[in-house]
Amino acid sequence: MSASNEAFRTCDVTGFRVHRPAEWLIRVNAVAAVVCVLIGGIYGLLVALTRWPAVHLLDAAWYYRALSGHGLNMLIFWIIFFEVAGLYFGSAVVLNSRIAAPKVGWLAFILMVAGALLVNVSILRGKADVLMTSYPPLKAEPMYYLGVILFAVGALLAVILFFATLVVAKREKTYQGSVPLFTFGLTAAAIIAIFTLAHGAAIYVPTFLWSIGLLPGIDPAIYRTVWWGLGHPSQQINVAAMISIWYLIGTLTVGSKPVNEKVCRGAFLLYILFINLASAHHLLVDPGVSSTWKVWNTSYAMYLAVVASMIHAYTVPAAIELAQRRKGYNKSLFEWLRKAPWGNPAVAGMALSVFVFGFLGGLTGPILGTEQVNIIAHNTYRITGHFHGTVVGGTTLAFMALSYYIVPLIFRRQIAFPKLANLQVWLFGLGVAGLSATMMLAGSYGVPRRHWDIAFSGAPFGVEVNPAAYMWLALMGISAIIAAIGGALYCLIAVVTVFFGKRMDSPKDLTYPVSAPAPDAGTGIAPSL
Amino acid sequence: MSINVERVWWKPVDKGEKIWIIIALMWAIFLFVMMPWWHYYGKQNPSSETYKVSPEKFQELTNRMIEQYKVGEDAGIPVVAPPPGSDVFLLARQFQWTPVLKFKKGETYRLHLSSMDVQHGFSLQPTNMNFMVLPGYDYVLTMTPTETGTFEVVCNEFCGIGHHAMVGKIIVE
Numbered sequence: 001m002s003a004s005n006e007a008f009r010t011c012d013v014t015g016f017r018v019h020r021p022a023e024w025l026i027r028v029n030a031v032a033a034v035v036c037v038l039i040g041g042i043y044g045l046l047v048a049l050t051r052w053p054a055v056h057l058l059d060a061a062w063y064y065r066a067l068s069g070h071g072l073n074m075l076i077f078w079i080i081f082f083e084v085a086g087l088y089f090g091s092a093v094v095l096n097s098r099i100a101a102p103k104v105g106w107l108a109f110i111l112m113v114a115g116a117l118l119v120n121v122s123i124l125r126g127k128a129d130v131l132m133t134s135y136p137p138l139k140a141e142p143m144y145y146l147g148v149i150l151f152a153v154g155a156l157l158a159v160i161l162f163f164a165t166l167v168v169a170k171r172e173k174t175y176q177g178s179v180p181l182f183t184f185g186l187t188a189a190a191i192i193a194i195f196t197l198a199h200g201a202a203i204y205v206p207t208f209l210w211s212i213g214l215l216p217g218i219d220p221a222i223y224r225t226v227w228w229g230l231g232h233p234s235q236q237i238n239v240a241a242m243i244s245i246w247y248l249i250g251t252l253t254v255g256s257k258p259v260n261e262k263v264c265r266g267a268f269l270l271y272i273l274f275i276n277l278a279s280a281h282h283l284l285v286d287p288g289v290s291s292t293w294k295v296w297n298t299s300y301a302m303y304l305a306v307v308a309s310m311i312h313a314y315t316v317p318a319a320i321e322l323a324q325r326r327k328g329y330n331k332s333l334f335e336w337l338r339k340a341p342w343g344n345p346a347v348a349g350m351a352l353s354v355f356v357f358g359f360l361g362g363l364t365g366p367i368l369g370t371e372q373v374n375i376i377a378h379n380t381y382r383i384t385g386h387f388h389g390t391v392v393g394g395t396t397l398a399f400m401a402l403s404y405y406i407v408p409l410i411f412r413r414q415i416a417f418p419k420l421a422n423l424q425v426w427l428f429g430l431g432v433a434g435l436s437a438t439m440m441l442a443g444s445y446g447v448p449r450r451h452w453d454i455a456f457s458g459a460p461f462g463v464e465v466n467p468a469a470y471m472w473l474a475l476m477g478i479s480a481i482i483a484a485i486g487g488a489l490y491c492l493i494a495v496v497t498v499f500f501g502k503r504m505d506s507p508k509d510l511t512y513p514v515s516a517p518a519p520d521a522g523t524g525i526a527p528s529l
Numbered sequence: 530m531s532i533n534v535e536r537v538w539w540k541p542v543d544k545g546e547k548i549w550i551i552i553a554l555m556w557a558i559f560l561f562v563m564m565p566w567w568h569y570y571g572k573q574n575p576s577s578e579t580y581k582v583s584p585e586k587f588q589e590l591t592n593r594m595i596e597q598y599k600v601g602e603d604a605g606i607p608v609v610a611p612p613p614g615s616d617v618f619l620l621a622r623q624f625q626w627t628p629v630l631k632f633k634k635g636e637t638y639r640l641h642l643s644s645m646d647v648q649h650g651f652s653l654q655p656t657n658m659n660f661m662v663l664p665g666y667d668y669v670l671t672m673t674p675t676e677t678g679t680f681e682v683v684c685n686e687f688c689g690i691g692h693h694a695m696v697g698k699i700i701v702e
């Protein structure tokens with residue numbers, strides 16, 4: 001049965017046959033994502049201003065509540081709502097297909113919204129002072145765990161809907177040949193999501209039962225092992241989604257095509273195969289896990305996933321260089337880079353995302369994941385600095401950059417304040433780079449993460465913290481303000497565009513142009529310098 | 530842009546990419562080998578000596594050590610100077626480390642860590658060494674202080690609203 005024709009419109013820019021129910025699902029998930037990033041951002045700023053010792057804004061209880069709210073709204077709700085929108089876009093829209101079962105999409109959405117609401121209410125009521133990891137025996141009220149479970153079930157349904165749509169598209173022959181690289185990368189992300197969510201169920205369901213009194217207790221070491229089976233690979237979902245977006249932005253903005261897609265696709269396969277065990281690096285200084293297990297998982301699993309990242313680190317810029325050179329930017333070594341369309345926030349955002357992810361987030365990850373180094377880094381601010389490089393400077397910024405295309409194409413509106421959009425990505429990118437670096441520097445003096453007061457008020461003994469750490473924490477506060485302004489501008493532009501933006505009537509209304517494919521020079525590498 | 534993607538898997542890999550993949554792979558294999566190397570030939574691994582222990586039992590062991598070797602009190606917390614080579618117990622509970630420990634430089638101790646209630650983090654400052662402390666698990670660190678002075682044990686795993694005030698002390702003479 002194929003859907004009736006009114007269910008589709010043809011995009012005048014891309015020529016995609018857009019399934020309207022899919023389009024609506026993308027819209028609502030994207031709006032929910034922006035709401036979450038706004039809430040999470042407010043929490044983040046409050047937390048950062050508390051960790052700046054000279055400001056020390058919130059009291060202890062509200063600091064931990066804001067920190068829980070920040071972690072969940074950002075890392076879970078913002079990221080996953082956006083990814084779900086991306087999954088529907090990458091399956092239904094990019095493959096010209098109908099979405100397999102729109103009702104399932106709506107059910108997923110409702111579950112996710114309900115889950116996010118329960119979690120937020122629970123935190124604000126002060127009944128879930130457990131931070132996002134909720135390590136037992138710290139206990140939250142049942143509603144909190146229920147919220148997480150509902151959200152996860154919704155996300156699982158969305159992932160299943162993505163796979164179902166791939167099947168429908170294949171069977172109804174809405175595309176020929178292999179799926180595009182963007183969709184392939186998302187498929188890798190979705191496969192990782194399935195086993196990640198399975199770990200989630202395996203740990204949150206018993207924990208929920210414990211919170212309502214049906215189970216006597218949860219073993220803290222087993223909890224940590226399984227929880228990180230959720231917590232770590234889920235970051236690889238974000239990495240896979242982010243890299244897929246890098247390739248897509250390259251195609252949209254400069255018409256790039258990877259030198260050899262086989263290589264990029266092979267790298268995605270490595271993620272699927274080898275990232276799951278790397279969760280060991282969260283448990284390197286835990287009791288209850290053997291050295292053999294640690295050594296095996298930090299060496300075998302981690303490094304094959306690292307190879308995958310190294311490959312993308314080559315192929316992503318290579319694709320762009322190649323496209324630019326084929327357009328004739330061949331003078332000197334870096335003309336291709338200088339003459340990139342920097343006025344386009346998607347380009348600037350992507351470049352910053354690649355840079356911050358690669359040099360601040362990515363590079364530090366394998367260092368921190370070394371058994372011995374972990375002794376001096378575990379639970380210090382170095383860790384927080386690392387993942388603000390990966391999931392904030394990398395993933396979040398890539399999502400923001402892509403929004404400047406997705407919003408006009410899907411909401412059919414022109415971006416409000418295009419000049420501000422450019423400023424937005426730079427403020428956010430540089431702010432987060434500063435945030436990440438200063439956190440790591442403070443952490444190198446042993447400053448703990450998740451800690452309300454490094455003056456240790458009320459403690460039986462004083463602790464002399466190196467004055468340099470105070471300086472880095474102050475600079476962290478300033479970076480946080482810059483990043484927060486960038487984040488706020490993103491929300492402002494997104495909301496004004498979606499609700500009040502000028503309607504788009506023809507392709508020339510598109511705020512940022514979609515590039516024609518770069519001239520194809522057949523096979524082989526770039527023309528000589 | 531209608532979708533018509535060529536089949537991609539048969540295209541030969543470009544030379545530049547090949548070189549890069551080989552470099553990346555060699556680097557990965559190098560580190561892959563270094564991980565066990567550092568572990569077996571290095572001297573600074575996290576301990577993997579762990580036992581199951583109930584909070585009651587651990588409390589009892591700690592109390593017995595305090596009774597035997599108590600030498601004073603600091604901020605209301607007993608100070609204990611256990612003999613070199615002995616089993617030493619450091620007990621974590623919301624929001625206190627018990628007792629204060631006095632070690633001798635150059636001597637080796639078996640430091641047992643466990644918690645009475647929730648998870649805590651053992652963060653020795655300013656040396657900056659960090660280990661997890663879990664209820665139900667006895668984590669044994671064999672350690673030899675190499676420097677004299679006063680060291681603080683900061684809790685660096687969130688353990689409740691009073692978490693920031695959880696500071697203990699180790700004195701090395």
Ligand code: HEM
Binds near residue numbers: 067071131133388
């Ligand atoms: C304006 C942007 C942001 C600022 C200023 C900011 C700042 C902070 C600060 C100060 C902390 C507290 C660390 C601590 O005290 O232990 C933190 C934690 C965290 N942030 Fe952000 N952040 C931002 C954006 C994000 C985004 C976009 C994400 C995820 C996509 C994110 C994920 C996290 C996570 C997971 C934690 C750890 C929470 C925990 O320890 O339970 N942040 N952030």
Ligand SMILES: [Cu+2]
Binds near residue numbers: 622623650686692695
């Ligand atoms: Cu504690």
Ligand SMILES: [Cu+2]
Binds near residue numbers: 684685686687693
């Ligand atoms: Cu604590």
